[in-house]
Amino acid sequence: MKTILDICFESKNEIKSVYWELDEFQLLSSSTEPRYPLPTYLYESNHTNDLQYLLNLDVCYHYGLNSILGTLQGKIQPAERRGIELNGDFGREQTLASYARPEKTSNIVEFEGSRQQERVLANMENILGLVEKHPETEWNFFMVPFSILYWDAELRNGTFDVTMECVKYALGELVKYDNVNVYFYHCEEEVITNLDNYKDYSHYGNWVNDEITRWIAEGKKLVTEENYVEYIEEMKEFVYSYDFEALFQ
Numbered sequence: 001m002k003t004i005l006d007i008c009f010e011s012k013n014e015i016k017s018v019y020w021e022l023d024e025f026q027l028l029s030s031s032t033e034p035r036y037p038l039p040t041y042l043y044e045s046n047h048t049n050d051l052q053y054l055l056n057l058d059v060c061y062h063y064g065l066n067s068i069l070g071t072l073q074g075k076i077q078p079a080e081r082r083g084i085e086l087n088g089d090f091g092r093e094q095t096l097a098s099y100a101r102p103e104k105t106s107n108i109v110e111f112e113g114s115r116q117q118e119r120v121l122a123n124m125e126n127i128l129g130l131v132e133k134h135p136e137t138e139w140n141f142f143m144v145p146f147s148i149l150y151w152d153a154e155l156r157n158g159t160f161d162v163t164m165e166c167v168k169y170a171l172g173e174l175v176k177y178d179n180v181n182v183y184f185y186h187c188e189e190e191v192i193t194n195l196d197n198y199k200d201y202s203h204y205g206n207w208v209n210d211e212i213t214r215w216i217a218e219g220k221k222l223v224t225e226e227n228y229v230e231y232i233e234e235m236k237e238f239v240y241s242y243d244f245e246a247l248f249q
Contacts, residue, residue: 001026002126003034003043009134017138019216022127023146023202027166031122090205092195096247099149099201102156109158111165120166124173135179142183142216143167145191145208148247149201151239160239164232171228182223183216187235195247 001020008015029035041049111117131139154160167186174182191197191211197204215221223231 002130003038005130007043015134015137017140019140019142021144022141022170023144024163024167027120027123027170028116028163029119029123031119031126090196090199095147095149095195095198095200098199099153101248102153104156105158107158109162111162114162116159116162116166120169124170128173128177131174131177131180137179139177139180140183140216141174141180142212143171143186144212145185145188145204146202147195147198147200147204148192148242148244149195149198151192151242152244152247153201155239155244161236164236168229168232171223171232172225175223175225175228182228184221184223184228184231185212185215187231187238189238193242 005018025035039053042053109116151160154163171182171184174180186192191204191208197208199205221231
C-alpha cells in the first residue's frame with residue numbers, strides 16, 4: 001500500500017482523498033516485506049516493459065475476449081445488476097467447506113512483548129508517516145467485516161485478545177489526526193454471521209462492498225477518540241458470547 005501511495009503522490013496529481021481498507025493482515029504482517037511478491041515492472045516509470053502485462057495472451061484470450069463476447073451476447077450483466085447467483089463460489093456451503101477449523105489451544109497470546117505488538121507498531125509507523133507527510137489529503141480507513149469464522153479461528157488459536165489490542169492501538173492512533181476518518185465494520189452482525197456473503201472466512205462478495213460504500217457515505221460507525229474503546233469492547237462481547245458450535249451442527 002505504501003509503495004502504491006508513494007507513486008500516487010509522486011505523480012504530482014492532487015490527491016484529495018484516500019480510501020484504505022485496513023485489516024489484520026496489514027496490521028500484523030511484516031512492515032518491510034509485502035505479503036506477496038510485487039510485480040515490480042508495473043511500479044516503474046519505464047512503460048515499455050508493461051507490454052508483458054497488457055498483451056498477456058492468456059489474460060486476453062481467457063478473460064478479456066470472453067468478457068467482451070459475453071457482454072455483447074447479453075450473457076454477462078453489468079456488475080451492479082449481478083446477484084449472488086452469478087457468484088457461484090460464494091455461499092454458506094462453500095465457505096464452511098473451505099474453512100479448516102484450528103484445534104483449540106489453551107495458550108493465550110499476551111499483547112505486551114508479543115510479535116503482534118512489534119508488528120502493529122511498525123506498520124502503524126508506516127501508515128502514520130504517510131498521513132503526516134500529506135496533511136492536505138483526507139484519509140479514510142475502514143475495518144472490514146470478516147466472517148464469523150475468522151473470529152472462531154482467532155479464538156481457537158488463542159490470538160483474539162491480542163488481535164483486538166492491536167486493532168485498538170491502531171484506532172487510537174488514527175483518531176488523533178484531523179485529516180483522518182476511521183470506520184469500524186468488524187462487528188456488522190447481520191453481515192458477518194450470514195455465511196452466504198462469503199467464499200472463505202475473510203473474502204466477501206461485491207454486494208458487501210456496495211454496503212460498505214453506503215455505510216461510509218452515511219458516516220456509519222465513524223470512530224472517534226470517545227468511542228473507539230467502546231467499539232472494541234462491543235466486538236469482544238459479541239465474539240465471546242457467540243454460539244460457534246451451532247455453525248458446524
